[in-house]
Amino acid sequence: MRKGDRQVIINSQKVTITERDEAQGLIAQRDFGGTKKWRTCYVSDGTGHAMLYTASDRAIAEGIDVHERKEAISLIHDGHRCYGAVVRDLITGELSVYLAKATALATGGAGKVYRVTTNAIICEGIGHALALETGVACLGNMEAVQFHPTGIVPLGILVTEGCRGDGGLLRDVDGHRFMPDYEPEKKELASRDVVSRRMEEHIRKGKGVKSRFGEHLWLDITLLGRHHIEHNLREVKEICESFMGIDPAEKWIPVRPAHHYTMGGVRTNHTGESQQLKGLFAAGEAACWDMHGFNRLGGNSVAETVVAGMIVGEFISDFCDKKENDIDIPMSLAQQFYDSEKAKLGSLLNSAGKENAFKLNTEMQEIMTSSVGIFRNGDALAEGVKHLQDLLKRSRNIGLTSKVPGVNPELVMAYRVQKMLKVALAIAYGAQNRTESRGAHFREDYPHRNDQEWLKRTLAFWRDGADLPELQYETLDVMKMELPPGWRGYGAKDYIDHPDTAKRQAEIDEIRKQMEGSDRFAVQDKIMPFRDKLPASLRGRNERLDEPLNG
């Protein structure tokens, strides 16, 4: 083992080790796929848990009310300004109205539009749908969907990438370690989309392990030893024991790529505010805040959660403090939205329709998994979009078997599946129209990244009464980039460059040459200044071990 060993933990603020003595006692960091340096902070294998509880404890300390078991089902707006939401109580089933200067969507990803996902079962993309259904706000890059290489079969529960970061291997039906055959340099630690795609490719070659729940591959962490597994990968061990009844120190874990992350989301500017609907903010996985682009590195979800929480939270607070953002709340508008939602729920409850909400949900998930998954092609996507449109029509004809008072789980499924289908269509239609491969979006019929034509964000709007999203594209300016799009360190160099890339790269090279010897902050400011985009309180330099702050 290394000197200083990397044990674990923090109580969510401070932690353990790194191999350097001088880092003893600081927050622990480690490798994750696709990275060359230790950059991922962690707390044993419960990083999210530790952060969540710290934030929650803090909220309680500050006396902040948390209204649990409430669900927004519609945003109140006049086409320019968001005024709050119509909210359903998930205990009593009652509707109420929340009015606010600023409304923030922090609803996470949309994994449940897929059949196999590592996401929690509440990640249904309802926040995405709420923004979409305004007809004004738009979603960005929804076709950018990441699959995680190691969901356990059949539940799709995630076993952390740390398994591979720490040295775990992927094996096939013959017990052969196949990743070095495809990716000799990075092997199991290539980025997630690459590993996922290679796994599916290998299964297609007939090298998968057949089981009642479909085919899978093996994740082998037995070589890490029982001590390491029981200390550093405790949650992985718990998952294997509790959900499959196996001991990962002895046995290989059945895994297959599963939907994992929604890179796209409510398109915002750098403050987290919608570009179309004033007063509507989005943060975290629900947002397209340009933290990720078309792919996402391990650890960047928690980074997005805390960083967006900090930055967007500060901007929301600033927004509310500004006199010009005061609103006269039009009560008639609130009433109109409330009445409209009430009427929709009423008509669902009283509908004589024959469609079953649970069945529509399952069908949607099957289509998304088979047609809008890791491998995509024009024919399957066109078919998938058509099928989803058909489901959307059918979802207007849902009938309920029960009208029980209270939350009524069947009613919940009914109004959610109507929303989820729109999100699914934004993903599928965006994927169909993006005729290139980029990051996690892989088109078999367009296998190359095409910066010349596709260096742009997809924006999806849902206009009133439409049965498909309207797509627009937002062009990116290479000449402003710090890192013009280039080779990403794996795969063939077979992409099509943007005409500005070489020019911008030369410009940057020249700046670096001229400024040789200057400190990195000056170089950064010259290439791509960003501090003015932060809230004033967050513009300072971060202290590093090798860059101590004075005083």
Added chain:
Amino acid sequence: MSETQKTAAPGGQTRHRMLTFHILRYNPQDPDSKPHMQSYQLEEAEGMTLFLALSEIREHQDPTLQYDFVCRAGICGSCSMLINGRPGLACRTLTKDLGTEITLAPLPVFELIGDLSVNTGKWMRGMSERLETWVHTKEQELNLDKAEERMDPDLAESIYELDRCVECGSCVAACGTAQMRNDFVGAVGMNKVARFKLDPRDTRTDDDFYELVGDDSGVFGCMSLLGCHDVCPKELPLQTQIAFLRRKMISVGLK
């Protein structure tokens, strides 16, 4: 490794057991609803958890069935219920570990929402407010630019050990005192106090903690039945923590 594959991969079609679920049904929102047991039959599948089973029942047999699942992976603590009378996380329970007759009921103590769903969140919030379960630091401006304070790695690991609690409520439901005293903070509360007591950043003294848990609603209410310890799905060292805290608090009380 062919042995691994044989034992790990559930290949082939085997005959599965027919399971009968007896579920305590009651919807407080429905004036016509009365508490009653209702039975459902379901064919077992390989690797079936109670999450998979209940989802199938809701989707195919009874869409009115209420329960709570969020992560379905044993980390959010939402799905604790009485499984054959014993509190536990439904998502982490494999049907293969149970007989063919399975009885499910909501956790006691907590406010009932409907069927298997209870409001643990409300209870936990009350407990947290009462015990002030956050790090009490000296009043000072936090400098976000500075590197974090260092913490001894072994101590950090000890704190994390207790920080793994998911607030599922199993310990409270298994607690004799909690059944009798509404204000009892439960093992979850005492574990939290122990956790913050360990934290060097927390400025509270033993006297302060005595004010919080030095009575019958805290450590002295515990009857040492330790059902909490037996049922904790995270296997937290609750017995040790309660004993430790009680000894500490006695020494403060006798001062």
